[in-house]
Amino acid sequence: MSGRTTALTPPGDAVPPVRHPEAPAPGETIGSHYEHCFGCGGGQPHGLHLEARAGEGVSVTAEFRVREAHQGAPGLAHGGVLATALDETLGSLGWLLRVIAVTGRLETDFVRPVPVDTVLHLQAEALAVHGRKIYCTATGRIGGPDGPVAVQADAVFVEVKVDHFIANGRKQEIQAALADPDQVKVARAFEVNP
Numbered sequence: 001m002s003g004r005t006t007a008l009t010p011p012g013d014a015v016p017p018v019r020h021p022e023a024p025a026p027g028e029t030i031g032s033h034y035e036h037c038f039g040c041g042g043g044q045p046h047g048l049h050l051e052a053r054a055g056e057g058v059s060v061t062a063e064f065r066v067r068e069a070h071q072g073a074p075g076l077a078h079g080g081v082l083a084t085a086l087d088e089t090l091g092s093l094g095w096l097l098r099v100i101a102v103t104g105r106l107e108t109d110f111v112r113p114v115p116v117d118t119v120l121h122l123q124a125e126a127l128a129v130h131g132r133k134i135y136c137t138a139t140g141r142i143g144g145p146d147g148p149v150a151v152q153a154d155a156v157f158v159e160v161k162v163d164h165f166i167a168n169g170r171k172q173e174i175q176a177a178l179a180d181p182d183q184v185k186v187a188r189a190f191e192v193n194p
């Protein structure tokens with residue numbers, strides 16, 4: 001045992017998340033963090049192409065249309081794809097907190113099957129922060145933003161620095177990303193938060 005605490009319930013001394021003063025305004029689209037990201041990248045032909053929008057407080061929304069390519073059982077979305085959509089939506093919360101954070105733990109409840117062509121209405125919200133840990137939750141509803149919950153997730157994201165990607169990523173993609181001044185500018189701006 002490492003002694004690491006991985007519970008999804010924030011500890012008693014966790015603090016409320018604080019929306020960064022320069023966070024995108026409610027309703028504003030949050031850009032992709034990486035063109036080739038499977039969740040949000042526009043340059044990723046196999047991806048989900050999620051486009052999150054900032055909500056009130058530290059929350060985001062997004063819509064995801066389930067395509068034929070996302071099937072698990074005939075005519076139904078694969079659970080891993082749905083978990084990815086939740087994960088990506090949760091990851092967008094970092095833009096409102098203005099921190100770079102990666103998924104540490106993601107627990108997903110699959111409540112209803114999601115047929116192909118369904119639009120999943122995603123909503124994610126940060127609940128608490130404890131040190132580098134961000135406790136957050138997300139839902140995916142069908143039929144509309146107030147429709148029945150089909151999938152739900154609770155997660156802990158862990159704040160990291162740009163060096164996390166430089167140290168762990170594959171050389172060719174890292175070099176390409178570092179050669180893109182816009183990408184480096186955004187990442188470094190996040191590091192000098194607040």
Ligand SMILES: CCCCCCCCCC(=O)SCCNC(=O)CCNC(=O)[C@H](O)C(C)(C)COP(=O)(O)OP(=O)(O)OC[C@H]1O[C@@H](n2cnc3c(N)ncnc32)[C@H](O)[C@@H]1OP(=O)(O)O
Nearest residue numbers: 004005006033087088091100101102103104105131156158
């Ligand atoms: C550019 C923007 C990028 C945004 C990406 C969004 C994409 C969508 C989200 C994703 O899918 S990210 C990809 C999937 N996730 C990963 O690849 C993360 C892989 N894991 C790691 O790299 C490390 O395990 C991790 C950075 C999460 C933690 O390692 P560290 O060595 O930096 O942290 P450390 O072990 O010192 O733990 C720091 C705190 O976090 C806690 N922690 C660490 N791992 C945890 C975990 N797995 N679950 C819950 N809590 C965790 C840990 O208990 C501790 O809490 P305390 O400060 O209270 O002691």
